[in-house]
Amino acid sequence: MSIEENRRSFIKKMGGSAIALPFLSNKRPAQPKETYDGKKLGIALVGLGYYAVEKILPGIDESPYWELKGIVTGTPSKIPALKEKYNLKDENILNYDNYANLANCPDIDVVYVCLPNGMHAEYSIKAANAGKHVITEKPMANSVKECEDMMEACKKNNVKLAVGYRCHFEPFNLELMRYGRENTFGKINYIQSMFGWTAGNPKMWRLNKELGGGGPLMDVGIYSINAARYTKGMEPRSVVAHFGPVTDKTRFSEVEESVSWHMEFPDDTVFTGFTSYNTNVEKFQAYGDKGWVEMGPAFSYGPIVGNTSKGKMDMEVVYHQTYQMNGMGALFLSPDPMPDHCSGVEGLKDMKIITAIYESARTGGKKIML
Numbered sequence: 447m448s449i450e451e452n453r454r455s456f457i458k459k460m461g462g463s464a465i466a467l468p469f470l471s472n473k474r475p476a477q478p479k480e481t482y483d484g485k486k487l488g489i490a491l492v493g494l495g496y497y498a499v500e501k502i503l504p505g506i507d508e509s510p511y512w513e514l515k516g517i518v519t520g521t522p523s524k525i526p527a528l529k530e531k532y533n534l535k536d537e538n539i540l541n542y543d544n545y546a547n548l549a550n551c552p553d554i555d556v557v558y559v560c561l562p563n564g565m566h567a568e569y570s571i572k573a574a575n576a577g578k579h580v581i582t583e584k585p586m587a588n589s590v591k592e593c594e595d596m597m598e599a600c601k602k603n604n605v606k607l608a609v610g611y612r613c614h615f616e617p618f619n620l621e622l623m624r625y626g627r628e629n630t631f632g633k634i635n636y637i638q639s640m641f642g643w644t645a646g647n648p649k650m651w652r653l654n655k656e657l658g659g660g661g662p663l664m665d666v667g668i669y670s671i672n673a674a675r676y677t678k679g680m681e682p683r684s685v686v687a688h689f690g691p692v693t694d695k696t697r698f699s700e701v702e703e704s705v706s707w708h709m710e711f712p713d714d715t716v717f718t719g720f721t722s723y724n725t726n727v728e729k730f731q732a733y734g735d736k737g738w739v740e741m742g743p744a745f746s747y748g749p750i751v752g753n754t755s756k757g758k759m760d761m762e763v764v765y766h767q768t769y770q771m772n773g774m775g776a777l778f779l780s781p782d783p784m785p786d787h788c789s790g791v792e793g794l795k796d797m798k799i800i801t802a803i804y805e806s807a808r809t810g811g812k813k814i815m816l
C-alpha cells in the first residue's frame with residue numbers, strides 16, 4: 447500500500463464512524479482493522495520503560511505490519527516475560543554493551559528507540575550503522591547537531607529514519623491539519639497552545655539535563671510547536687521566550703520549570719505557547735478570520751476533545767500507537783523515502799525552534815529564524 451493510499455484509507459476509515467467512543471485510560475477503544483497480509487517487519491524495542499511497554503507494544507501487537515522480534519534492555523528481570531510471550535530468540539535479546547550485535551540479527555528490520563532523550567542519538571546512530579531502520583521517540587535528540595548526525599548516519603547506511611510523531615496519524619490532529627490546509631476557518635491569525643504536567647519525582651531522568659536535554663519544552667512543549675507548524679503549514683520567522691519562575695530549586699536545578707514564548711509566522715500569524723512541569727494543562731486553540739478551533743486534551747492519549755465555531759469535532763477516538771504503527775508500517779515497507787512529516791526532517795525542524803526558544807529565554811531578545 448502506498449503512502450497516499452495508506453493516508454486515504456486511514457481518512458476513509460475515520461469518516462466511517464460518527465460517534466466518539468467513551469474512553470477510559472485503561473480501556474482501549476475498538477480499532478478499525480487494518481488489513482495487510484504480507485511479510486511483517488521485525489521490530490526491536492530499545493529500552494523497556496513505560497512508553498515502550500505500556501503504549502508502543504500494544505500498538506505493535508494490534509498492527510498487522512509488525513512483529514516484536516527483539517528487545518534491548520539493561521534490566522535482565524524484564525526479559526523472561528517478553529521472551530516467553532513473543533517467543534524471542536536469545537540472539538535477538540541484547541543489552542547496551544552488546545548492542546552492536548544488532549548487525550547479526552537478520553530478524554530485526556527496524557529498531558524503536560524508547561530511551562531518555564539524551565540517548566536517542568547514540569542508539570539511533572549505532573542501529574543505523576548496524577544496517578537497521580530506525581524509529582526514535584520525540585524529541586528526536588538533545589540538539590540540532592545530534593539530529594543532523596542521526597540523519598547523516600541513516601543516509602550513509604541507506605536506512606530510513608522516523609520520529610515517533612504519533613499525532614501525525616491521529617484523527618483529530620489530522621483534521622486540524624486539514625482545517626489549516628483548506629482554510630476552513632479562514633486565515634488563522636492567532637494560535638495559543640499550552641501543554642504541561644506535574645513532574646513530581648525529583649529523581650526522574652526528565653529533570654536531568656543530560657538525559658532530558660531540557661525540561662517540559664523538550665518533553666511536551668514540542669507538541670504545541672509541532673501542532674502550530676502543521677496547522678499553519680509553514681515555519682516560524684521569529685521567536686521571543688521567557689523562563690517562568692523556579693518555585694522548587696530541588697526539582698528544577700538543571701532544567702526549566704516552565705517557559706512561555708511568542709512566535710510569528712511569515713504570514714503574520716502570532717503563536718503564544720506555554721509549557722510547564724508544574725501545571726496540568728493541555729490545550730490548542732487557533733483563531734481564523736472566519737471561525738475557530740479548540741482541542742483540549744489535544745495531544746495526549748485521549749480522549750481528545752475538539753470544538754469549533756462550526757460545531758463539535760466528530761472524529762473517532764483511537765488508540766494512537768496502533769494508528770502510528772499502521773501508518774509507519776506502510777511507510778517502512780514502501781520503496782519511497784520516509785515522508786518529511788514524520789522523519790528526521792520534521793524532528794530537526796522542531797529542534798531548531800526549541801533551540802531558538804532556549805536561546806531567547808537565556809539571552810533575551812527576539813531570535814530571527816527565517
Ligand code: NAD
Pocket residue numbers: 493494495496497498520521560561562563583584585610612651657665
Ligand atoms: P521511562 O523512564 O519509562 O523509560 C526509559 C527507559 O530507558 C527505561 O527502560 C530505562 O531503564 C531505560 N534507560 C536506559 N538507560 C537509562 C538511563 N541512563 N537513565 C534512565 N533510563 C535509562 O521513560 P518513557 O516515558 O518511556 O520515555 C522514553 C522516551 O519516550 C522519551 O524520549 C520520551 O520523550 C518518549 N515518550 C514519548 C511519548 C509519546 O507519546 N510519543 C510518551 C512518553 C514518552
